[in-house]
Amino acid sequence: MSKFLKKCYSSLEAYVPGEQPRDGEYVKLNTNESPFPPSPSVINAVNSGEVMNLRLYSDPTAKDLKNSIASLYGVGSENVYVANGSDDILNFSFMAFSGDKGEAVFPEISYGFYKVFSELYGIKSEQIPLKEDFSIDYKDYLNKNKFIVIANPNAPTGLTLSLSEIEEILKTNKDNVVLIDEAYVDFGGESAVTLVPKYDNLLVCMTFSKSRCLAGARLGFAIGNSEIIKDLELIKYSTNPYNINRLTLVAGKAAIDDNVYYVDRCKSIMENREYTINELKKLGFFVTDSKANFVFAQCDWIDGETLYKKLKERKILIRHFSTEKIKNFNRITIGTLNQMETFIENVKNIKEEMI
Ligand code: PMP
Numbered sequence: 081m082s083k084f085l086k087k088c089y090s091s092l093e094a095y096v097p098g099e100q101p102r103d104g105e106y107v108k109l110n111t112n113e114s115p116f117p118p119s120p121s122v123i124n125a126v127n128s129g130e131v132m133n134l135r136l137y138s139d140p141t142a143k144d145l146k147n148s149i150a151s152l153y154g155v156g157s158e159n160v161y162v163a164n165g166s167d168d169i170l171n172f173s174f175m176a177f178s179g180d181k182g183e184a185v186f187p188e189i190s191y192g193f194y195k196v197f198s199e200l201y202g203i204k205s206e207q208i209p210l211k212e213d214f215s216i217d218y219k220d221y222l223n224k225n226k227f228i229v230i231a232n233p234n235a236p237t238g239l240t241l242s243l244s245e246i247e248e249i250l251k252t253n254k255d256n257v258v259l260i261d262e263a264y265v266d267f268g269g270e271s272a273v274t275l276v277p278k279y280d281n282l283l284v285c286m287t288f289s290k291s292r293c294l295a296g297a298r299l300g301f302a303i304g305n306s307e308i309i310k311d312l313e314l315i316k317y318s319t320n321p322y323n324i325n326r327l328t329l330v331a332g333k334a335a336i337d338d339n340v341y342y343v344d345r346c347k348s349i350m351e352n353r354e355y356t357i358n359e360l361k362k363l364g365f366f367v368t369d370s371k372a373n374f375v376f377a378q379c380d381w382i383d384g385e386t387l388y389k390k391l392k393e394r395k396i397l398i399r400h401f402s403t404e405k406i407k408n409f410n411r412i413t414i415g416t417l418n419q420m421e422t423f424i425e426n427v428k429n430i431k432e433e434m435i
Contacts, residue, residue: 088202091244095196098399106283107419110397112235112264113170113375114349115292118331119341122294126327126333137331140321145329148336149301151271157304161313162332164323166287166300170229171197171249172315173283176435177201177257177308187216189233189406191261203227210237218245222252231261233269236401236411238370250279257308259283260287263374266291266346267353273303280305291346292335297328351371353361353414359424361433374399378409381434387427394426 081090097109104200117123142162150157164170174197178184180282181204186194188207198205212213214237221228228249233240250258255285258281260272265286274282283304289295302312324332333341356375357367378384384407399411414420 086212087286089200089235091328093196094233095193101397105395105424107396107415109413109415109419109423110399110411111295112290112372112411112413114290114345115419116293116295116345116348118335119338121267121338121341122331122334123270125330130327130330133326134276136326137322138324138326140323142329145333145336148333149303151401152336152339153303155273155276156306159276159309160304161304161309161316162324163300163312163316164304164320164328165289165298166261166285166302167193169300169302169312170194170259170261171200171227172312173257173259173285174198174201174203175217176282176311176315177259179256180225181226183326185221185224185226186229188233188235189214189234189237189403190229191231191263192256195227212235215239215240220248221249223255224253226253227256228253228258228397229261230259231263232272233264233315233370233372235264235372236374236376236399236406236409237368238264238372238374238376239368240371243272243275245281246272247275250275257281257283259285261285262288263290264374266342267373268331268350268371276303276305280307283308285300288332288335292332292342293345294331294335296379297331299324299328299332310386313429323398346373348416349414352417355417356414358419358425359420360427363424363427374411374413376409376411381431382408384408387430390430391423391426394429396423396424396426 082124145162146157146160149160184198184203185206188209211217218241262271262284265271273376275282283302285302288299360367360377367377369376384400388410391398
């Protein structure tokens with residue numbers, strides 16, 4: 081670090097993204113991307129005409145994209161905020177909604193960026209342990225009077241809270257924003273968007289990176305009360321009004337307008353998830369009841385890190401976290417059936433070698 085960096089950032093522990101090998105030789109099951117390409121209409125939308133238009137700035141209001149999202153989710157466009165990936169929405173939310181005392185609450189085991197944003201903004205974070213079965217106890221989040229962030233389904237466990245549990249959290253924290261991060265909701269979860277008209281403290285955050293096969297386009301959106309959305313716009317216009325590039329705007333709109341394609345792909349992922357869970361159980365793994373496009377698994381015959389390394393030698397990438405409480409687990413993204421069969425076959429071979 082240089083002598084010029086502000087002291088407050090000197091101990092910042094940045095988020096470490098999963099490996100992104102450039103050579104394409106891996107079966108890549110480590111960062112929860114979709115194994116499927118975007119829909120044909122997305123590919124048509126990102127055409128040479130749009131490339132020619134890159135000389136012009138993008139629409140800072142993202143009007144067309146917002147209208148499409150609003151009509152798919154049955155809300156007004158004033159209830160929609162769009163951003164350069166949902167990480168950007170989380171960033172702004174930690175910046176804007178942690179209250180005058182700068183406080184936030186989230187599960188101890190969850191998306192790693194929540195801790196990073198807390199540190200970045202000097203927020204005092206209360207990190208609540210999960211239950212023994214790795215689920216979130218919604219009762220831990222009642223009457224907190226602090227900014228609350230919950231991933232639902234949670235990452236990396238894939239476990240969900242019910243809408244009635246989320247509603248209890250919303251009812252007892254009326255003076256604070258409750259952000260429900262639904263990055264993985266399209267793989268069998270239940271969206272809290274239906275609660276938006278009832279609770280002005282709810283912000284639901286979603287992404288095009290998983291179910292909509294557009295991780296590389298960087299596009300996320302949030303749905304909430306129009307006043308909260310205005311707050312996010314205020315931060316956006318105070319930092320980077322053109323936060324979404326032209327190609328991503330048209331790709332995102334085409335993806336939303338072609339919803340059937342994506343619902344279909346999510347169905348395949350859910351089927352492949354069932355296959356993977358069953359096969360892992362046959363091989364002696366404990367696997368959580370994931371409703372996301374990944375599974376979270378551990379077993380007694382190999383530790384998490386060794387399994388990760390042995391699979392990497394065989395050109396299969398999964399995600400291992402060194403956090404003490406989950407260090408024996410791995411998170412495995414669900415890919416095509418073919419990829420999952422390759423994964424299972426290799427785990428079988430490793431088991432035979434070990435025993
Ligand atoms: N929330 C959760 C729970 C995630 O796992 C991720 C992906 N790493 C994100 C948000 C951010 O996704 P993106 O910025 O690609 O929209």
